[in-house]
Each structure stands twice: as C-alpha cells, then as structure tokens.
Amino acid sequence: xxxxxxxxxxxxxxxxxxxxxxxxxxxxxxxxxxxxxxxxxxxxxxxxxxxxxxxxxxxxxxxxxxxxxxxxxxxxxxxxxxxxxxxxxxxxxxxxxxxxxxxxxxxxxxxxxxxxxxxxxxxxxxxxxxxxxxxxxxxxxxxxxxxxxxxxxxxxxxxxxxxxxxxxxxxxxxxxxxxxxxxxxxxxxxxxxxxxxxxxxxxxxxxxxxxxxxxxxxxxxxxxxxxxxxxxxxxxxxxxxxxxxxxxxxxxxxxxxxxxxxxxxxxxxxxxxxxxxxxxxxxxxxxxxx
Amino acid sequence: xxxxxxxxxxxxxxxxxxxxxxxxxxxxxxxxxxxxxxxxxxxxxxxxxxxxxxxxxxxxxxxxxxxxxxxxxxxxxxxxxxxxxxxxxxxxxxxxxxxxxxxxxxxxxxxxxxxxxxxxxxxxxxxxxxxxxxxxxxxxxxxxxxxxxxxxxxxxxxxxxxxxxxxxxxxxxxxxxxxxxxxxxxxxxxxxxxxxxxxxxxxxxxxxxxxxxxxxxxxxxxxxxxxxxxxxxxxxxxxxxxxxxxxxxxxxxxxxxxxx
Amino acid sequence: xxxxxxxxxxxxxxxxxxxxxxxxxxxxxxxxxxxxxxxxxxxxxxxxxxxxxxxxxxxxxxxxxxxxxxxxxxxxxxxxxxxxxxxxxxxxxxxxxxxxxxxxxxxxxxxxxxxxxxxxxxxxxxxxxxxxxxxxxxxxxxxxxxxxxxxxxxxxxxxxxxxxxxxxxxxxxxxxxxxxxxxxxxxxxxxxxxxxxxxxxxxxxxxxxxxxxxxxxxxxxxxxxxxxxxxxxxxxxxxxxxxxxxxxxxxxxxxxxxxxxxxxxxxxxxxx
Numbered sequence: 001x002x003x004x005x006x007x008x009x010x011x012x013x014x015x016x017x018x019x020x021x022x023x024x025x026x027x028x029x030x031x032x033x034x035x036x037x038x039x040x041x042x043x044x045x046x047x048x049x050x051x052x053x054x055x056x057x058x059x060x061x062x063x064x065x066x067x068x069x070x071x072x073x074x075x076x077x078x079x080x081x082x083x084x085x086x087x088x089x090x091x092x093x094x095x096x097x098x099x100x101x102x103x104x105x106x107x108x109x110x111x112x113x114x115x116x117x118x119x120x121x122x123x124x125x126x127x128x129x130x131x132x133x134x135x136x137x138x139x140x141x142x143x144x145x146x147x148x149x150x151x152x153x154x155x156x157x158x159x160x161x162x163x164x165x166x167x168x169x170x171x172x173x174x175x176x177x178x179x180x181x182x183x184x185x186x187x188x189x190x191x192x193x194x195x196x197x198x199x200x201x202x203x204x205x206x207x208x209x210x211x212x213x214x215x216x217x218x219x220x221x222x223x224x225x226x227x228x229x230x231x232x233x234x235x236x237x238x239x240x241x242x243x244x245x246x247x248x249x250x251x252x253x254x255x256x257x258x259x260x261x262x263x264x265x266x267x268x269x270x271x272x273x274x275x276x277x278x279x280x281x282x283x284x285x286x287x288x289x290x
Numbered sequence: 291x292x293x294x295x296x297x298x299x300x301x302x303x304x305x306x307x308x309x310x311x312x313x314x315x316x317x318x319x320x321x322x323x324x325x326x327x328x329x330x331x332x333x334x335x336x337x338x339x340x341x342x343x344x345x346x347x348x349x350x351x352x353x354x355x356x357x358x359x360x361x362x363x364x365x366x367x368x369x370x371x372x373x374x375x376x377x378x379x380x381x382x383x384x385x386x387x388x389x390x391x392x393x394x395x396x397x398x399x400x401x402x403x404x405x406x407x408x409x410x411x412x413x414x415x416x417x418x419x420x421x422x423x424x425x426x427x428x429x430x431x432x433x434x435x436x437x438x439x440x441x442x443x444x445x446x447x448x449x450x451x452x453x454x455x456x457x458x459x460x461x462x463x464x465x466x467x468x469x470x471x472x473x474x475x476x477x478x479x480x481x482x483x484x485x486x487x488x489x490x491x492x493x494x495x496x497x498x499x500x501x502x503x504x505x506x507x508x509x510x511x512x513x514x515x516x517x518x519x520x521x522x523x524x525x526x527x528x529x530x531x532x533x534x535x536x537x538x539x540x541x542x543x544x545x546x547x548x549x550x
Numbered sequence: 551x552x553x554x555x556x557x558x559x560x561x562x563x564x565x566x567x568x569x570x571x572x573x574x575x576x577x578x579x580x581x582x583x584x585x586x587x588x589x590x591x592x593x594x595x596x597x598x599x600x601x602x603x604x605x606x607x608x609x610x611x612x613x614x615x616x617x618x619x620x621x622x623x624x625x626x627x628x629x630x631x632x633x634x635x636x637x638x639x640x641x642x643x644x645x646x647x648x649x650x651x652x653x654x655x656x657x658x659x660x661x662x663x664x665x666x667x668x669x670x671x672x673x674x675x676x677x678x679x680x681x682x683x684x685x686x687x688x689x690x691x692x693x694x695x696x697x698x699x700x701x702x703x704x705x706x707x708x709x710x711x712x713x714x715x716x717x718x719x720x721x722x723x724x725x726x727x728x729x730x731x732x733x734x735x736x737x738x739x740x741x742x743x744x745x746x747x748x749x750x751x752x753x754x755x756x757x758x759x760x761x762x763x764x765x766x767x768x769x770x771x772x773x774x775x776x777x778x779x780x781x782x783x784x785x786x787x788x789x790x791x792x793x794x795x796x797x798x799x800x801x802x803x804x805x806x807x808x809x810x811x812x813x814x815x816x817x818x819x820x821x822x
Binding site for chain 3: 006007010011014015018033039116119120121122123124126127129130131132133134135136137138139141142143214217218221222225226236237239240243245248249252255256259260263
Binding site: 185 | 345346347364365366367369370371373375376377379380381382390391394395422423424438442
C-alpha cells in the first residue's frame with residue numbers, strides 16, 4: 001500500500017476511534033445539562049432524534065408549518081431549517097471574504113507603491129494584526145447592528161487586515177533581482193506591478209489566503225454567536241442555552257463540512273495559479289546553480 | 291556598438307545602521323566601441339556597484355556616465371544586464387521570459403515570439419521554449435538570461451559575475467557562447483568577475499579596482515580565439531601574475547619579478 | 551569601500567512608523583472631536599484614556615455590573631492568567647507531541663489526524679460545548695485556549711523537527727554525541743526558532759479567543775467587561791477595555807519577540 005493510502009486509512013481509523021471515545025464518554029458521564037438532555041449524547045441519540053429536532057428552527061413557509069406554532073417536526077422542516085441557515089451563514093462568509101480580500105489586496109498594493117507610504121503604514125498595520133479581533137464584534141454590532149451588513153463587514157474587516165499586511169509583506173519580499181531585471185528590459189512601473197510583483201508575491205500571499213479562510217469562518221461563527229437572528233452559529237448558541245448538546249453537535253458537523261469545502265475550493269483555484277512553482281518550496285534563496 | 295564614458299563617478303550610500311559607505315570613490319574610464327572589458331577586484335572593491343551605476347539601477351552621487359555622449363537616465367534595454375543571481379522569472383515559460391523586453395516595448399505577439407525563438411535557438415535551447423524555469427538546470431537558466439538580454443539588441447552588455455555559480459564545464463561552454471554572440475552582435479561589454487582565468491580568456495582590457503578606485507588598466511592583446519596554449523604564453527603569464535598580486539594572492543607567484 | 555562616518559545607534563523601530571501611528575490616532579481624534587462620526591459610535595481618544603485611568607485599579611462603576619472591585623486591572627489579570635496558563639500547558643503538550651511525532655511514525659500516525667483536524671476547524675465552534683460541560687467558569691476558557699494553542703504549537707514543533715537538516719545530527723554522531731545529547735543539544739536548540747515562531751502566533755490569536763470566550767460567558771475578565779458595557783451602550787468603556795487588552799497583547803508580543811530573539815540570536819536576522 002502506498003504511503004498516502006496508509007495515512008488516509010490511519011486517519012479514518014483515528015477518527016473512528018474518537019467517535020468510539022465519544023460514545024464511551026456518553027456512557028461514563030451520563031450527567032444531564034437539562035432534564036432529558038445528556039451532556040455527552042451518544043451516537044444512538046444523535047443519529048435518531050437530533051436531525052428531526054432541527055425542524056424547530058424553521059420559521060414556517062413552503063408549506064411546512066413552524067414547530068413553534070404547533071406544527072409537527074418533520075424531515076422536510078429540518079432540511080429546510082438546515083438549508084436556509086446554511087445559506088445565511090455561507091452568504092455572510094463568502095461576501096465578507098470577497099470584500100475583505102479585494103479591499104485588503106488593493107490597499108496593500110497601493111501602499112506598497114511608494115517606499116514612504118510603506119514605511120508609514122508598517123507599524124500601525126503590525127499593531128492591527130495583533131489586535132484581538134473577536135473582541136471587536138460588539139462594536140460592529142453597535143455600529144451596524146446584528147444584521148447581515150454588520151456581520152459581513154466584520155468578516156471583511158478581519159480578512160482585510162490579514163490581506164493588507166500579507167500583501168505589504170509579500171510585495172516587500174519580492175526578490176530585487178526580478179524587479180531590477182524587468183527595469184533593465186524597459187518595463188514601466190505599471191508593467192512591473194502587473195507582470196512581476198503580482199505573480200512573484202503569490203506564493204507568500206497563499207499563506208495569507210489560507211489564514212484568512214480560517215479567520216473568515218471564525219469571524220462569521222463568532223458574529224453569529226453574539227446575537228444573530230439566523231444562521232448556523234445562532235442555532236448552536238441558542239441550543240446551548242437549553243443544553244441541547246446533540247443539536248450543537250450536528251450543526252457543528254455541518255459547519256465543519258462547509259469549512260472543508262471552502263478549503264477544497266481554494267485548493268482547486270490555486271492549482272492553476274501555481275503550476276510554475278517548484279515542488280518543494282517557493283521562491284527565494286536560489287542563485288542559479290541547481 | 292557604443293562608447294561608454296565615466297567621468298569622476300562617485301557613489302556613496304547609507305547602510306541600514308546609518309553608516310555612510312563610499313562604494314565608488316573617483317572613477318574615470320573611457321570604454322571604446324565593441325571593447326570587451328573585464329572589471330576585476332577583491333570583494334567590496336566597488337566593481338558590482340560600478341556596474342549597477344552604468345546600468346542605471348542606482349543613481350550616482352556625483353560624476354557623469356554617458357553612452358555615446360548622451361548621459362544615462364535610469365535602466366534601459368540598450369544597456370542589457372545579466373545578473374549574478376538567477377533572474378529568469380519563474381512564473382513565465384522560457385520563451386515568455388526571452389520576449390519580455392519586447393513585450394514591454396509593445397512589439398506584437400507573433401513578431402516577438404519569433405524573435406525570442408531565434409535567440410533561444412542561438413543559445414541552444416530551441417526545444418525547451420515552453421518549459422517552466424523550475425524544469426531547467428542552472429546552465430540552461432543562464433542561457434535563457436543571455437538570450438533575454440540579446441533579444442533586446444543591447445548596445446552595451448553588462449555582466450555581473452554571471453557564471454560564478456555554475457560548474458566548471460558549463461562555465462566554459464557559456465564562455466564560448468558569449469564570445470560567439472559578442473562577435474556576431476558586437477556590443478560593448480563590461481564584465482565583472484573575480485576569476486582571473488575567466489578575465490584572461492574573455493577580455494581585451496582588464497581593469498582592476500580596489501577600494502572604489504581604478505588600481506590598474508591593462509590591455510590584453512593576445513590573439514583570439516584564446517586557447518590553452520595562448521594562455522600559457524609568457525605574455526599571458528605576466529598579466530596573470532600581476533593580477534594575482536593585485537588580488538592579494540602574491541604567494542602563488544613563483545618569483546618576484548612581475549610587479550603591479 | 552571606505553567608511554565615511556559611523557552611523558547613529560541602531561533604532562529598532564522605524565521612526566516613520568511612529569509617525570504613521572500618531573497620524574492614525576490624530577485622525578481618530580479629529581473624527582470624534584468634530585462629530586464627523588457621532589461620539590456615541592466613536593468616543594474620543596482622550597475620553598477613552600481617561601476612562602482607562604479612572605477605572606483601572608478600582609472601579610465602583612464596574613463593581614455595579616458585578617465585575618468586582620478591582621476595576622480593569624483585576625479583570626485584565628484574570629484574562630492574562632488564563633492566556634498564560636493555557637499557553638504553558640499547550641506548549642508542553644504540543645512541543646512534546648510534535649517532536650516525538652517527527653521522529654516516531656506510530657505517534658505521528660496517531661497524533662496527526664487528531665491535531666490536524668483540530669487545526670483546520672474553527673476552534674470557536676467548540677466554545678459553546680465547553681460552556682455546557684464546564685459551566686460559566688474559568689475551566690471553559692482555559693480548555694478552549696489549550697485546544698487552540700496546542701494544535702498550533704504541535705504543527706510548528708513537528709515541522710521544525712522535520713525540517714531540521716539531518717546533517718547536524720549526523721555530524722553530532724560522528725563527534726561522539728549520544729542520542730540524549732543529540733535531542734537536547736542539537737534537535738531542541740536547532741528547532742527552537744521555528745517553535746518560538748509558532749508560540750508567538752498562537753499567543754497573538756489567544757487574546758482575541760480568550761476575550762471572546764469571556765464574552766460568551768465567564769465569571770470575570772476583559773471580555774465580560776466588553777459584554778456588559780456594550781449591552782448598556784457605553785462605547786467609551788467598551789473602547790477602554792479593548793484598548794487595554796490591545797496594549798497588553800502588543801506588550802506581550804514585543805516582550806516575547808525580544809526574549810525569543812535573544813534566545814535564538816545565533817540565527818541570522820531575516821532580510822529587512
């Protein structure tokens with residue numbers, strides 16, 4: 001068996017073992033957070049009841065009545081609840097990601113144009129990077145409300161800061177020799193930016209992008225934890241008040257799935273952009289001899 | 291195809307700690323059309339800085355640099371530069387690298403690819419035009435860099451220790467390639483190196499720099515093509531001994547007759 | 551090359567950077583002072599500074615919100631203790647596991663899926679679970695932070711150990727060093743720079759995570775202050791709390807940078 005296959009098998013085995021440990025914990029710790037709600041719900045509960053219970057979060061429509069108004073729990077209701085809340089969360093995420101990336105990248109490129117602006121901005125940007133982002137959510141809610149706009153803007157801000165500092169650093173790290181070589185061939189400033197700086201900075205920017213994918217998911221979940229009306233994060237927090245750990249678990253699994261999809265999408269997209277890269281690591285340190 | 295004039299060139303720069311360093315103290319040179327000049331000297335003598343000044347990548351602190359009487363103003367493809375470090379853009383295929391300068395000047399696609407292809411063929415890389423640089427060896431990358439510079443028809447060719455990182459055999463092959471191209475296209479060449487043998491093989495004229503100044507200026511009148519035999523002539527040996535002494539390697543010289 | 555003059559003492563911080571920072575604060579002040587943005591949304595910097603000063607060591611105002619008599623300082627202390635304790639525990643676990651997994655395939659096969667999965671999920675998802683299991687207590691915060699810090703430190707430690715050029719260990723063996731010496735003198739010290747880098751990254755994110763965890767539910771802490779003050783629309787105090795936390799975060803970052811830099815001063819500095 002190939003190395004990769006062994007690793008995948010081992011990974012699956014470990015996850016199965018974790019699931020088994022969870023089941024063991026549910027037996028060893030039968031404490032309840034609320035009457036009838038175990039703290040560590042076993043898989044038998046999760047698989048049978050929990051999905052159906054998610055129908056509670058469907059506010060009614062499409063011919064399915066809301067449970068809160070006396071309707072029965074149906075699979076259709078549950079599916080609708082999951083779909084609509086997934087949609088809300090994902091929209092906030094991708095909108096914030098796109099906005100933050102665009103603004104952060106442009107601002108970073110603009111600032112890097114001149115050596116002076118780069119130096120002026122370096123220290124404030126560095127401080128912004130170490131800022132405790134999540135603590136700012138209440139401010140964003142005060143400014144924009146716990147609405148789609150407010151949450152998307154927060155995601156955009158968190159992502160934008162990473163992109164901005166990442167871009168400025170990446171541009172600064174483009175090897176001088178490439179820029180000099182382009183200059184001696186008569187390239188204009190704009191041509192240098194487009195054909196040299198942008199491709200040369202991509203390997204380094206890649207790590208910023210991966211970081212911001214994680215940050216975006218954290219930001220949108222955090223924002224939904226604090227007073228959103230809809231969304232998967234909101235369901236988790238709402239369930240937490242009542243101690244419905246099983247519901248929290250299922251919704252969390254959905255979230256993890258969506259996050260994994262985001263990473264996979266990025267891998268696909270970046271593959272084309274990086275076909276020129278050497279296999280082991282990116283640029284820097286090469287001096288012509290192999 | 292150009293004369294290069296340097297007049298009282300001085301270059302001072304500030305290090306990151308704040309110290310001021312005089313890289314080039316007072317250099318005046320006149321390089322004739324089609325001359326192959328080697329600039330040689332110990333580390334830190336200012337030869338690379340001087341080359342960058344002629345290239346226009348650095349501004350002079352004081353003094354004048356002119357090509358055919360016209361003062362230079364920044365980098366330009368007419369003064370092509372082959373770098374010490376690997377300068378082939380990794381994100382472009384070989385042929386796109388070679389045609390880059392032409393693209394910047396607005397030459398249309400079909401024409402510039404044709405030109406690029408011709409130069410790639412001349413440097414012996416006709417069948418790797420679509421390759422990514424990561425697939426090419428160090429020697430091949432240097433050939434791409436040479437093709438790139440020549441594709442822009444430079445009047446002055448500047449080379450900054452271009453073959454230093456290559457293995458012995460590849461280096462000698464590239465010497466031959468360079469001499470062929472120089473003979474065919476006839477640019478004026480300023481070649482920086484610390485390798486005395488390389489300078490003896492290539493140069494019409496060897497200029498020694500020390501401490502930011504010109505310490506010696508020797509005409510090498512050995513007939514071309516230079517061979518193992520011609521480099522063993524006593525005239526050649528004398529040049530080599532003087533140069534070695536300039537570099538502080540006098541211990542390698544057998545007797546004390548050749549004085550700098 | 552001739553040295554013409556010796557330079558001024560080496561400044562660690564770019565003076566232009568400080569100019570930029572001052573300009574930013576001046577802009578903030580102008581926006582608020584001249585009501586370009588309402589002072590409810592954006593309190594003035596001097597107002598925020600005053601709020602910090604008045605409520606720092608003791609605050610009857612904050613005590614009124616069941617945030618204790620100790621003011622900002624006491625709550626900051628709670629936050630700081632949580633972050634530091636969790637980081638230390640996570641370092642011990644993460645570094646040990648990371649190093650061992652780099653050299654031992656069995657451990658690697660077991661630890662990798664665990665740590666890497668935990669590393670890719672947004673750790674925040676687990677915060678409500680800890681709240682249910684530990685209740686509104688210190689343990690909920692620390693558990694969350696340990697999880698976050700450990701996955702990062704593990705990744706960096708494993709990578710550092712794997713990337714260390716085997717030439718060094720081979721050289722050590724030819725000089726007669728035993729396995730124990732190789733691990734301590736060569737592997738540990740050689741991998742230290744990269745591990746330190748991971749620790750600093752973990753620390754940077756830990757502040758926000760701790761604050762947020764306190765926002766969700768905690769007995770004390772800066773996050774609790776932010777939550778209580780924002781519920782009452784006291785933006786000046788919210789800013790005060792955030793600024794206080796940011797100062798602490800930056801201070802810790804600078805301090806760890808200096809200490810780690812000193813400990814690994816043998817490593818050539820990165821190109822500026």
